[in-house]
Amino acid sequence: MSSAVISRRSRPGRPGRPRHVPAVDNTLSGREQILDAAARLFVDRGFAATSTREIAERVGIRQASLYYYFSNKDKILEELLALTVRPTLDQIDRVEAVANEHGEAAALYALVMIDTGTLAEAPHNTGLLPSLPEVRSLEQFKPYRAVHADLVDAYGRLGSHVAGRQVDGILVAHLVESVVASRSEGADVNETARHAIATAALGACGATKNEIKIASAVAWAELIA
C-alpha cells in the first residue's frame, strides 16, 4: 500500500498508448508535465485566454488527453494555486514562535523573508496566479482567497505592533508581492533583494534603522535554526 504511494513516479516505462509526440522530459509524470505547461501559460497570458488545446500542445498530447488527469480546466488552476501557497503555510508556525520569543519586529522580518522566498522560488513565477481575475472572482477559488486573506491579516497584526498604530496589512503584502513583478521583468530576486524588501517593510511600519538591524539579525538567526 505504501509502496503504491511511493511509486507516484510513474514515468518512464509506464504502460499506455504512446503519445503522438514523445515526451520531452521524462523525469516528470504526465500530470506534472501538464501542470508545468499550464503554469507558464496561465502566468503569462492569463486563465481565460489560455485554451486547453494550447496546454496540450506544449505537453505534446492531444487536447482531450488532459481530461484523463483533470476533470476540467479549473481543476488545473486549483492545483497550481494549492502548490503555490503551501510552502509559506508550512512555515507559518516558525513566525509565530519568533513573535513570542523575540517580538513582532523580528517576526515581521522573518515572515517577509519567508514569503518573498516562496515567491522567489515558485516555478514559472506562479506567485502571480492569485492575482488573476478569475481567482479573485470565481466561487471555486474561494479557499485560496481565504488563505491569502489570513496572510494579509498576519501582516497587519505584526505591522500594527511594530508601528504602534493601525497598519493595513495590504501595504506590507504589496511590498512582498513586488517580488512577482520583479520576476515578470526578468529580474533575479536573490537574498539581498529580499532583505531590501524586508527592510522596506519594517521602514514602512515606522521602524528605525537600528530596530530594523536588530530584527534582521534575530530573524536571520531563527530562520537558519
Add this chain to the structure above:
Amino acid sequence: MSSAVISRRSRPGRPGRPRHVPAVDNTLSGREQILDAAARLFVDRGFAATSTREIAERVGIRQASLYYYFSNKDKILEELLALTVRPTLDQIDRVEAVANEHGEAAALYALVMIDTGTLAEAPHNTGLLPSLPEVRSLEQFKPYRAVHADLVDAYGRLGSHVAGRQVDGILVAHLVESVVASRSEGADVNETARHAIATAALGACGATKNEIKIASAVAWAELIA
C-alpha cells in the same frame, strides 16, 4: 467646426433607431455607456473572460451594436487604459517642480499622493486594468506598459535619492497600487489612507519620521497651490 467638437454630448434626442431596451442613463453618450459597462466587467472578471455580448447586455443594446463605436474588443480596453493613466500624467510636471524646489523627499510624497489620488478616484477601480494578463502580454497594449514603466522609474529615481542608495521603483509602485487592492475589498480610500501610504513609502525608503513630516507639509502646500 469647433461647435461640432463641442457638441460631443450627443445624447439625448439623438437620431438613430431606438434601442430594444431604452437607455438607463441618458447623461452618458452611447460610447460612454459602453466604456462604463466594459470597465466594470473587465475589472471584476478580466478581459478574456468578458464577452462582447455581456457588455452589450449591460448597456441594453445588441452585441453587434458595439461595433458601431469600437472596431474590436481590444479597442475598448485601450481606451479605458488611456483614460486611467491620463490624470497622473497630467500632473507629472508639478512633481518635477517640487523636486527642483524642495527636494526629492517632498517630490516623492507628492507623487505618491497624486498617483494614489488617481487610483482612488478612478471609476469602477480601473486602476486594476494595467495588471490584467492581456495588458501585460499583448503587443497592442505596449504603449500603456511604457507609460507605467516610466512611472516606476520615477519612483526608483526619487526613492534612491531619499534613501541614499539604490531603491527599486517597483517597491514604491506596489505600495501605491495597494489602493487598488483596498478598493477591491470595498474599502474607502480617503485622504488619510493616502497619507498613510505616502508615509509608508518614505519610510520604506529609509526616511526618518521627521523627514517624512517635513516632506508631507511641503507636498501638501505645493499640491494645494
Add this chain to the structure above:
DNA sequence: ATTATCTATAGATCTATAGATAATGC
C-alpha cells in the same frame, strides 16, 4: 487487465461583418 493515450465530435460559445430599419434633421 490496466493504463495512458488517441480520434471524432457534439454543443456551446464568441467575434465580427453585412445589410436592413427606425428614428431625427434638413
Add this chain to the structure above:
DNA sequence: ATTATCTATAGATCTATAGATAATGC
C-alpha cells in the same frame, strides 16, 4: 440624408464526452 441602432449569420473557436487503441504487466 444621417445616425444609431437592429437582425441574421459566417466562421472560428473552445470545452468536455464517448469510445477506440496501443502499449505494458501479470
